[in-house]
Amino acid sequence: MSAYTRTDLAFESFGDAGCRVEGAEQSIQRSGNCSIHRLHIRTAQAASALGKPVGTYVSVESGKIHHLSRERSGMLSHILAGELRGLAETLTGRRPDPDFCVLVAGLGNAELTADALGPATVSKLTATRHLREHELTLYRELGCSALAAFAPGVLGQTGIETLELLRGAVRTVGPDLVVAVDALAARSCRRLASTVQLSDTGIVPGSGVGNHRTAITAETLGVPVIALGVPMVVDSSTLVYDALREAGIADISDSLREVLENGRSFFVSPKESDMITRQVSDLLAQAIGSAFVGELPL
Numbered sequence: 529m530s531a532y533t534r535t536d537l538a539f540e541s542f543g544d545a546g547c548r549v550e551g552a553e554q555s556i557q558r559s560g561n562c563s564i565h566r567l568h569i570r571t572a573q574a575a576s577a578l579g580k581p582v583g584t585y586v587s588v589e590s591g592k593i594h595h596l597s598r599e600r601s602g603m604l605s606h607i608l609a610g611e612l613r614g615l616a617e618t619l620t621g622r623r624p625d626p627d628f629c630v631l632v633a634g635l636g637n638a639e640l641t642a643d644a645l646g647p648a649t650v651s652k653l654t655a656t657r658h659l660r661e662h663e664l665t666l667y668r669e670l671g672c673s674a675l676a677a678f679a680p681g682v683l684g685q686t687g688i689e690t691l692e693l694l695r696g697a698v699r700t701v702g703p704d705l706v707v708a709v710d711a712l713a714a715r716s717c718r719r720l721a722s723t724v725q726l727s728d729t730g731i732v733p734g735s736g737v738g739n740h741r742t743a744i745t746a747e748t749l750g751v752p753v754i755a756l757g758v759p760m761v762v763d764s765s766t767l768v769y770d771a772l773r774e775a776g777i778a779d780i781s782d783s784l785r786e787v788l789e790n791g792r793s794f795f796v797s798p799k800e801s802d803m804i805t806r807q808v809s810d811l812l813a814q815a816i817g818s819a820f821v822g823e824l825p826l
Contacts, residue, residue: 535715536764537725538585539565541578541757560603563589564611583729584618586611592722593758593802594807602810604724608815611726611753612707615818618753619728620704624673629657630820631703633678633694633744635710635731641805642760642797642826645678645711648809654821670826673820676701691742691749698749704754709812713795714759715766720797721804724758724812731755756816758808760801764794 535541542554551571557564565587569575575582588611590596590604598624616630617623624630632653634646667674680686680693682806700705708731714720723824730745730753746752765788772784780788 529658534713534766534778535616535759537587537714537719537723537758537759538567538569538578538580538711538727539587540715541580542567549577551575552578556631557666559607560588562607562701564813565589565605575614581729583727585729587723587725589723593724594721594804604813605818607754607812608709608726608812610723612756612819613726613814614769615726615728616705616752619746619754623706625818626660626668626671626673628705629674629676629696629701629703629822630705630707630765631701632675632677632707632709632816633697634677635681635684635688635690635708635744637682638679642795643682643711643802645760645812646709647681648805649709649812649816650677650679652809652813652815653677660702669689670822672822675816675820676703683725689742691744694744694749698751703751707816708753708755709816710755710757711756711760713760713761713763716770717762717767717796720759720762721731721808724756727755728752729755731757756812758805758812761795761797761811764796766797767796 539554540550542552552567554565554567567584567585569578569580588607610684613624620634622628633651634652636643636646638647653675655677656672657673659677661676670773679695680690683689710731712725730743732743744753768788
């Protein structure tokens with residue numbers, strides 16, 4: 529892959545590598561109007577070739593999420609809830625039930641629209657863990673899992689690494705599973721707000737914009753981690769690189785390389801990012817709620 533094709537989406541990396549990576553397998557299925565890509569990276573060699581850790585990646589393509597009808601959005605939420613439950617069962621070896629506890633972490637900066645997906649999502653979740661602690665009878669009647677959620681902010685706001693805050697939360701809450709929600713970077717503009725990726729490999733906060741922080745994984749937290757994200761930005765250098773390739777310019781001269789390198793600190797997001805963040809966070813919150821909480825009575 530080129531150094532100018534930055535993406536957080538594993539199936540984009542697989543496509544850029546020519547779909548012939550030994551040690552990696554991809555399958556595609558259709559469900560309604562959605563395409564579900566399942567990519568299994570099984571070896572260290574394949575992980576190195578694709579630039580992604582060994583693990584399972586599920587990407588659901590639906591078209592622009594903010595343009596979906598209520599019916600299609602509901603279908604997508606149902607698919608995502610099923611994938612979340614499936615990954616949760618695989619990672620923990622148990623089905624989410626009233627004795628199951630999940631901690632949802634909304635990563636990112638709530639004050640930056642294109643990076644606010646994580647905080648916006650957790651703000652719309654229905655927390656239930658406190659009911660198990662203080663209203664056990666009611667909690668048992670609801671029949672849901674214990675869900676706790678918080679937005680740890682970013683290092684520049686708190687002076688504390690996200691991983692450090694999460695470790696403290698994990699020690700206090702004692703979850704069976706952590707779900708980390710974050711905005712991602714895509715390889716292609718057409719995948720912005722149109723693809724949802726789930727993986728069992730954890731996540732590196734800020735990696736989409738080249739601001740790598742300490743990884744949030746099962747190894748660093750001590751509990752299984754599911755990463756859930758939607759691409760909200762594209763690297764500007766990737767846009768220039770794609771334009772050059774479409775123009776038939778395959779060789780990158782020193783002068784062109786300088787232009788590309790100068791653009792690597794800039795990222796492009798759609799002009800309607802505020803509306804997109806609002807509607808995508810609605811979808812993710814609904815999917816997480818369906819997977820672990822279900823329909824609670826009013």
